[in-house]
Amino acid sequence: MMSHQLADGAPHSGTNCPLSAQEGLFAGYELGAAYDEMFGVQANGGQIPRPHYQPLHDRLLQTSAEDFRRRKAMTDLSMRQDGVGFTVYRAEEGIERVWPMDPVPRIIPAAEWRQIEEGLTQRINALNLFLWDVYHEQHILRDGVVPAGLVLQGAFFRREFVGVNVPRRIYIHVCGTDLIRAADGEYLVLEDNARTPSGVSYMLQNRQVIKRVFPSLFNDYDVLPNDDYPAALLDVLQYIAPESVPQPTAVLLSPGMYNSAYFEHSFLAQRMGIELVEGRDLLVDGNRVFMRTTRGRQRVDVIYRRIDDDFLDPLTFRPDSALGVPGLVNAYRAGTVALANSIGTGIADDKGIYPFVPEMIRYYLKQDPLLNNVETFRPEIPAQRSHVLDNLDTLVVKRVNESGGYGMLVGPASTKQQQDDFRRLIEANPRDFIAQPTIQLSTHPTFVDGRFEGRHLDLRPFVLCGERVTVTPGGLTRVALPKGSLVVNSSQGGGSKDTWILADKNPATSRKT
Amino acid sequence: MLSRVADALFWMSRYLERADHLARAVDVTFQLDLDLHGVLANPVEFEWNALLCMLRQSPPQLREGEDPVDAVQRWLLLDTANTGSVMSCVNRSRNNARSIRGSISPSMWRELNKLYWRLSDAALPARVAESPHDFCEEAQIGVLLFHGVCEATLIHDEGWHFIQLGRYLERAEKVLRILDSKFGLLERAGAADLPISNLQWGAVLKNCVAYEAYQRLYISRVEPERVVEFLLTNPEFPHSVRFCLTQILQSLTEISGRLPDRCDDEVVRTVGRLLNDLVYLDGAELDGEGLHSFLGNSLSRCARIGNLLQQQYALQ
Numbered sequence: 001m002m003s004h005q006l007a008d009g010a011p012h013s014g015t016n017c018p019l020s021a022q023e024g025l026f027a028g029y030e031l032g033a034a035y036d037e038m039f040g041v042q043a044n045g046g047q048i049p050r051p052h053y054q055p056l057h058d059r060l061l062q063t064s065a066e067d068f069r070r071r072k073a074m075t076d077l078s079m080r081q082d083g084v085g086f087t088v089y090r091a092e093e094g095i096e097r098v099w100p101m102d103p104v105p106r107i108i109p110a111a112e113w114r115q116i117e118e119g120l121t122q123r124i125n126a127l128n129l130f131l132w133d134v135y136h137e138q139h140i141l142r143d144g145v146v147p148a149g150l151v152l153q154g155a156f157f158r159r160e161f162v163g164v165n166v167p168r169r170i171y172i173h174v175c176g177t178d179l180i181r182a183a184d185g186e187y188l189v190l191e192d193n194a195r196t197p198s199g200v201s202y203m204l205q206n207r208q209v210i211k212r213v214f215p216s217l218f219n220d221y222d223v224l225p226n227d228d229y230p231a232a233l234l235d236v237l238q239y240i241a242p243e244s245v246p247q248p249t250a251v252l253l254s255p256g257m258y259n260s261a262y263f264e265h266s267f268l269a270q271r272m273g274i275e276l277v278e279g280r281d282l283l284v285d286g287n288r289v290f291m292r293t294t295r296g297r298q299r300v301d302v303i304y305r306r307i308d309d310d311f312l313d314p315l316t317f318r319p320d321s322a323l324g325v326p327g328l329v330n331a332y333r334a335g336t337v338a339l340a341n342s343i344g345t346g347i348a349d350d351k352g353i354y355p356f357v358p359e360m361i362r363y364y365l366k367q368d369p370l371l372n373n374v375e376t377f378r379p380e381i382p383a384q385r386s387h388v389l390d391n392l393d394t395l396v397v398k399r400v401n402e403s404g405g406y407g408m409l410v411g412p413a414s415t416k417q418q419q420d421d422f423r424r425l426i427e428a429n430p431r432d433f434i435a436q437p438t439i440q441l442s443t444h445p446t447f448v449d450g451r452f453e454g455r456h457l458d459l460r461p462f463v464l465c466g467e468r469v470t471v472t473p474g475g476l477t478r479v480a481l482p483k484g485s486l487v488v489n490s491s492q493g494g495g496s497k498d499t500w501i502l503a504d505k506n507p508a509t510s511r512k513t
Numbered sequence: 514m515l516s517r518v519a520d521a522l523f524w525m526s527r528y529l530e531r532a533d534h535l536a537r538a539v540d541v542t543f544q545l546d547l548d549l550h551g552v553l554a555n556p557v558e559f560e561w562n563a564l565l566c567m568l569r570q571s572p573p574q575l576r577e578g579e580d581p582v583d584a585v586q587r588w589l590l591l592d593t594a595n596t597g598s599v600m601s602c603v604n605r606s607r608n609n610a611r612s613i614r615g616s617i618s619p620s621m622w623r624e625l626n627k628l629y630w631r632l633s634d635a636a637l638p639a640r641v642a643e644s645p646h647d648f649c650e651e652a653q654i655g656v657l658l659f660h661g662v663c664e665a666t667l668i669h670d671e672g673w674h675f676i677q678l679g680r681y682l683e684r685a686e687k688v689l690r691i692l693d694s695k696f697g698l699l700e701r702a703g704a705a706d707l708p709i710s711n712l713q714w715g716a717v718l719k720n721c722v723a724y725e726a727y728q729r730l731y732i733s734r735v736e737p738e739r740v741v742e743f744l745l746t747n748p749e750f751p752h753s754v755r756f757c758l759t760q761i762l763q764s765l766t767e768i769s770g771r772l773p774d775r776c777d778d779e780v781v782r783t784v785g786r787l788l789n790d791l792v793y794l795d796g797a798e799l800d801g802e803g804l805h806s807f808l809g810n811s812l813s814r815c816a817r818i819g820n821l822l823q824q825q826y827a828l829q
Binding site for chain 1: 514515516517518519608611612613614615616619622623626627630671768826827
């Protein structure tokens with residue numbers, strides 16, 4: 001079976017002259033301890049392209065550094081002219097940074113993708129069942145599968161929403177789940193982003209740019225298009241609209257152009273053909289939401305909001321929020337307007353809850369998880385606490401109730417002093433932390449200084465949940481550009497790659513559409 | 514359409530038109546300066562100060578060792594400390610566009626963004642001291658490209674009409690202001706000054722991209738009275754005040770969704786009256802003080818149109 005062969009990193013038997021030493025732009029390419037996406041290792045230690053990378057590898061081998069540099073410059077220019085990027089504001093002058101894209105695509109074969117797709121579908125279903133449950137009868141807490149305290153005292157549990165019936169019982173409509181690959185090539189879930197995940201516009205933009213800049217790469221592959229995402233998202237928004245409205249009006253609620261993800265907000269609004277609104281464009285009157293237009297008020301039925309819970313409504317959450325809409329939460333509660341994602345999803349992607357997702361899948365779906373978590377230790381449990389405290393120099397320690405890489409200890413990169421600080425913190429409040437082994441993310445050839453070098457990457461596929469669950473074929477591959485770095489965040493020298501999902505050539509397993 | 518979006522479309526377009534006019538004015542003044550150098554006693558002072566006066570700006574602070582003319586050019590074209598400079602206007606236009614990126618076509622954004630990056634690219638400003646021409650031309654072409662793309666790629670619905678409003682209101686005001694700043698020349702003109710007068714009124718036409726159009730209509734020397742009449746009342750020339758007001762009226766009726774003769778709101782009435790005054794203008798009124806008061810009156814009515822638009826459509 002193909003997937004088996006890939007998981008083992010077995011060499012491709014059909015190659016006539018296996019390369020033990022690399023040539024061309026690959027000269028000096030080094031494999032580390034991590035799984036490399038393009039190259040497997042032969043018994044004699046030589047590097048050999050995995051079968052699905054062979055055509056790309058051969059084509060890149062014929063490319064000169066000069067030619068590749070030119071195409072890389074074209075991608076940068078294209079991104080800059082389209083204004084793709086995030087904004088860093090310094091005083092009143094906006095500094096725009098383009099998120100660099102590496103033109104070597106990341107390729108995922110059909111069989112691997114099917115496994116990811118099924119795993120993600122299973123996972124979002126379980127998370128939605130979990131959210132409905134904890135905001136209603138709380139069976140899973142009473143059965144002791146998830147500790148009640150973790151949920152009820154979690155910073156992202158919205159007490160105000162207990163008993164509220166959300167449209168179609170869906171809480172998470174848009175999920176961006178971060179996957180990484182372990183040294184043996186297994187895909188693992190690093191975290192679920194179930195609040196307002198971003199990055200999908202880069203996924204779409206990267207494809208547009210690489211088609212413009214490097215069309216010949218597509219000659220050897222049948223790449224599944226990812227272009228349907230905005231339409232699929234609009235389907236979801238219309239599906240959750242109040243049922244009495246025949247032609248619902250959906251809008252995208254953005255914090256505005258100073259938000260770092262503003263490019264994505266306007267991109268999606270435009271592709272869906274809906275209005276991008278800011279808080280000041282909306283008003284609530286009689287529990288109904290309206291937008292202020294040149295012809296007076298217009299009713300709004302569905303809001304795809306890209307504002308966090310805390311800032312959504314100054315009457316319910318943070319009173320100092322100028323981004324939100326006073327009265328919005330009550331309108332939502334009254335069912336006159338739908339929100340995507342719903343309020344309170346933060347308790348499902350909290351780091352403290354994460355270790356229990358596999359149990360949720362067994363509990364609600366009576367299935368074994370198709371995608372595994374990264375092994376996680378909970379210092380709250382005495383036996384695991386001693387393991388964590390003894391191995392602070394090799395583990396990654398994360399604070400629960402936090403997101404975005406705050407409050408973390410990366411063991412191998414930390415000082416003795418930092419480890420001691422965390423030791424004290426963990427001993428004082430063990431339930432506030434989890435710990436995981438430091439995973440060497442998989443590597444991928446990336447164009448650096450005129451040649452290809454291995455750089456670590458992850459994968460964020462985008463999952464939509466409406467009438468059905470849709471996993472857009474593709475995802476955002478983020479690359480850590482500094483050598484050896486495991487941090488893929490855009491703010492810390494990360495870049496991205498186009499992500500190719502290959503069409504299934506086998507008619508027996510291909511899905512009928 | 515969201516009021517905020519309408520507002521941003523209006524100002525995106527208005528700032529761009531402002532940048533266009535200013536870039537052209539600097540370029541025209543630069544050329545005129547070269548022409549008048551050997552003829553007038555102090556052309557530099559005369560022309561550049563007249564330009565600043567028209568823009569209602571005081572002369573900029575000189576940097577150490579800086580030539581006064583270089584300073585004016587830098588101040589009007591590049592300096593972002595001057596909120597009215599070409600660079601500032603393009604920047605503001607782009608910021609407005611960015612705040613409503615979803616409401617304009619991607620190629621419009623791209624064109625505006627390219628313009629911004631071209632003008633900010635260090636190479637272009639560096640050449641301004643020698644000649645502002647490249648920079649000015651780049652700015653004007655960028656604006657034309659933007660409107661070309663807009664014309665061809667954006668639905669001509671409400672939003673498009675707000676773009677037209679911003680563009681033509683700014684243009685009408687600028688043409689009126691150019692004429693107003695030059696009416697003094699009318700009185701001073703004598704037979705001996707003919708070649709110079711020809712140059713100066715030619716410059717007025719060039720400021721309004723009207724030189725060739727005028728020449729086609731009136732063969733011979735540039736005659737001040739005809740220039741004034743042409744720029745105020747020609748029904749077919751895109752930079753005449755009458756043409757601008759016709760466009761404004763048309764966009765306003767489209768936006769309100771009513772028939773032209775049923776439009777009874779304040780802003781339509783104000784535009785319609787000013788337009789009528791231009792259509793039935795008596796050329797004999799346009800000498801000296803008569804012209805001055807007509808232009809002043811028209812300018813304040815244009816300002817009123819802007820204010821009424823804000824009220825009517827809850828623009829911010």
